[in-house]
Amino acid sequence: MDVASIGKAVLLALVEGATEFIPVSSTGHQLLVGHFIGFESPNNTFEVLIQLGAILAIVGVYFRQLLDLLVRAPSDPTARRFILAILIAFLPAAIIGGLFSKYIKFYLFNPWIICSTLVAGGLVLLVIDETEIEQKYDDVHQFSLPMALKIGLFQCLAMIPGVSRSGATIVGAMLMGSGKRAATEFSFYLAMPTMAGAFAKDLLDNYKNLSKDDVGLIAIGFVVAFLSALFVVRKLLNYVSRHGFSLFAWWRIIVGAAGFAGLIVFG
16 A cells, blocks of 8 residues: 555545535546546445445434434334435335446446536536426425435436436436425435445445455545545535535536546547
């Protein structure tokens, strides 16, 4: 584990934490950055496992809300329904990811695909951000169970790197009448079981292939991802409420276009 490897791991972890909860695709950014700086990990395990840092960041920020939900659940039907809604929304990704994750990594973790989906997703986000959609829900606890399932199906689109898990869930929720803030907050809650499941699945599949250096780099990446994600989660909801998603849409388009240029020039 040399200085260059540590530097690359820190850079990728910063990218992970900064992009995991905004609709720009953290996996897409990590894979593109990793491609151009020459970082490789067994089956892209580093990129998945450092997500644990981002998971703990959002658990830390939402700890009081999560504790309140658990305390209220035995006696409060609204709390029980919300917990069930998150679990239902998680179910499609759990099934599809569990069955096809190896094939997705093999066929779709490709920089050309990532650049294409970054640009396409940016255009979709621009359209959604500017379209007047009737707002029916301004509180995540109002989401119905069928709506939660549909959001979970949208989340499955993010198995294509570059689509963005948060972007897919936010767009899906907004198309069904959610306000921007509520859609973003639901994506935060849904991230917890989804990312924890992806972490557990990847660790189970690949732990035998990890060397001591791999484990050390993952530990460094975990800490850096936690700190950068902590900052983003604390700021994002207020930003989205005031400014919407156009900044993230244009960022996707610019990064995707720059990625295409880099692939053409450097390969």
